[in-house]
Amino acid sequence: MRRVPYGPVRDGWQLTNFSLGLTYNDTELPDGTMTSYWREGPYYDFTAAEIEELETATATLYAMCIEAGDWMVRQCPRLTVEGRKQGFFASICNDETCFLARIGIPEYTHEQIIRTWFDGDAETWTHYDKDPDMRLPMQTPDYSPSVYGRFDLWYNGAGSTPRLLEFNAQTPTSLVEAAVIQWHWMDQTGVTQHEWRQWNSIHERLVGWEATPGEPGDPGAWRRNINKLREARTWLPEKPKIFFAYETSETSGEDRMNVAYLMATAEEAGYPVELIAMSQIGWDVAGDRVVFVPAPGQEHKAEPIDVIFMLYPWEWFWHEEGGKAFFRNMADPEKRGTVWIEPPYKAALLGNKALLPVLWNLFGDDPERGKYLLPAYFAESSKAAKLTSFAKKPVWGREGGSVTLVRDGVPITTNPSEYGADGRYIVQELCELPSFDGLEGTLHPVIGSWLIDGEPAGMGIREGIGTEGLVTGNTCNFVPHTIESGA
Template sequence: MRRIPHGPVRDGWRLTNYSLGLTYNDDVLPDGTTYSYWQEGPYYDFTAAEIEELETASTTLYAMCLEAGDWIVQQCPRRTAEGRRQGYFTSICTAESCFLTRIGVPEYTHEQIIRTWFDGDAETWTHQDKDPDGRLPMGTPDWSPSVYGRFDLWYNGAGSVPRLLEFNAQTPTSLIEAAVIQWHWMDQTGVAGHEWRQWNSIHERLVGWEDAPGEPGDPGAWRRNIGKLREARPWLPEKPKIFFAYETSETSGEDRMNVAYLMATAEEAGYPVELIAMSQIGWDVAGDRVLFVPRPGQEHKAESIDVIFMLYPWEWFWHEEGGKAFFRNMADPEKRGTVWMEPPYKAALLGNKALLPVLWKLFGDDPERGRYLLPAYFAESSGAAKLTSYAKKPVWGREGGSVTLVRDGVPVTDVPSEYGSDGRYIVQELCELPSFDGLEGTVHPVIGAWLIDGEPAGMGIREGIGTAGLVTTNTCNFIPHVIS
């Protein structure tokens, strides 16, 4: 793993990147200065063995996360048939009895979090639920599609072991940069030589590929997931329309373009698609249906939503007005409710920092798997009190917000934000990002290891500058890579 500070600079690279979807490259910092998110010139060079190490770590970590999700579910009283019969209006989950309640997940969501987690696993969710009253069993076989996710890893090249910093399981961005922009950069600069070599099969794993003309290869994440969904819901058309929703209050265009790219891959895989705003998602009170409403006052033109991908945090969604109705619709025993991607379990079980102490509890003593982890504890625990160098992170946080780094009891840097206002924090043993020499000063890279349908698929690298760059925020740069 080497940082090459003086790579080729393409003529008109800004316009090229813009035409490929990087419409949010230039931004203005709070002090009024402008900066370029994409760094043209520097790049990272890896050996094949280093990439294999990162792939192995990603595969192992994902398997561990699945076991951790099972452990979290086992702590919820609503995991049983009896617990589900209690209904919405009977509270049976407490912070002492339920891990989800402890970290602030509303109890009314637990049943669907658990149901979507077990979708496709008939033995754990379906057969135990035979209702003595003769009603349709809750949890008849279904499928909750999950397409992507991203591990943020500490790594310093050969001789070091990748370490998990966090799992962006539900709403990771920087997808266009990793899947498309850096691939074209490699093609156009030729820095990888005659053999185009980059850890990057993101696009192919989304849309699929043929081993040879006319020969089946990999169907891709979209076809595989929608195919399983149609097996569970045969009333869906062969090519169900997939809506893609983003939050328009994010004004840089990053959310819109990341969603648009995912939408383009679904369309390439053969599905009808439509890009919509979160504000265009409505509710049919009479029919208990989720709707796409083109404009206020055009409810007569509303369209039912069967399948939707939303780039919007579930931890915001389930606290908003109407959240209960959407979850009730999701629970439709006839399976006519809307299917959401990514499913709610991606936020509740995997996509928050509380996952880190669970992983450490389960695997910290495992010499093989535990080496990919850093000791992590809830901030109020005795384990946390023993750490003198640590990263303090809000359970629900994004883009480095409210993260504080402490070295030998002394704060090094922090990122003030509104995250963590509920007082829920974890601490993770400090593992400062590696340091490389850059033209702007010392830079600190973090590896974004992408998963497509649960399999390692590629890498994107973000780096910050100086002490502030030890926490990766939304102002950190994207740097491409090649494999020697």
């Protein structure tokens, strides 16, 4: 792994990137100046062996996350038969009895978090662990699709071991630049002729590919997930319409374009799609279901939503007015409730920082799997108090907000934000991002390792500058990569 500081610069690269979907390239820095989010010229180059190491780490980490999710749901009383009998509005979970309650997840969501976690695995959902005390009542088989996710990894090339910093499981962005922009950059510059050229099969894994002589085809994540959903929900048409929702208050255009890209891949996979605002998701009281509410002036009427992808954090959604109705609507597939992509468990079990101490507790002593982790603890624990160099992170946080790095007892960088107001934090042993020299100063890259349908699919790299760049925030740049460019 090396940083090539002086790569080719394409004529008109800004317009090219814009035409491919990178409409949010201009980034405003804290001092009010504007800079380019995409770095044209520099790139990171990897050996094939390094890519294989990153791919292995990604697959191993995801398998560990699945085991960690199983552990978390075991800690919720609503997993038991008796717990489920208590009903939707009863209260049986608290910080002492339930892990989900401890990390701040409203109790009314717990049953659906557990149900969507086990969807697609009827045997597990019906006879959990073969334990009579944990056995659940028979459920109508259902399926909750999950399409993508992204690990943020520390890595410094050959001789080092990738380490998990966090898992962006529900709403990862930088998808457009990772899947499309850097691929076209590599293709247009011809900087590498290696057989692989770039670790990047994100697009193909979403839309699938045809079989060739000697090579099997792949239906892709969209077809695979929707086909499984239709097996569970037989009333759905062969090509159900998929709505794609984004939050319009995000004004840079990043959320819109990431959602639009995913929508384009679903359309390429053969499904009817529609892009909508989060504010257009409504509730039909008479029909007891989620509907699309057209904007004023639109011709068609409110339309039931069977399937929707939402780029909006569940941890915001379940604290908002109307959240209980949406969760109740999921409860019984026979009522044809709305299917949400990504499902609630992606935020509740995998997409928050509480995952990190759970992983360390389960796998920290495992020499083969624990090597990909950093020691992590809940901030109030005695083990956390013994750390003198650590990253303190809010359980519910984004873009590096409210993350503090402490080296030998002295804070070296802070990033104040609204996150962490609930007082829930974890600490993770400090592992400062690698350093590379550049014209701008010392540069610190973080590897964004993508999963498509649970499989390693590619990489994007973001780098920060100087001490503040040790925490990857929204002012950090995106830099492309190659495999064995020879430069």
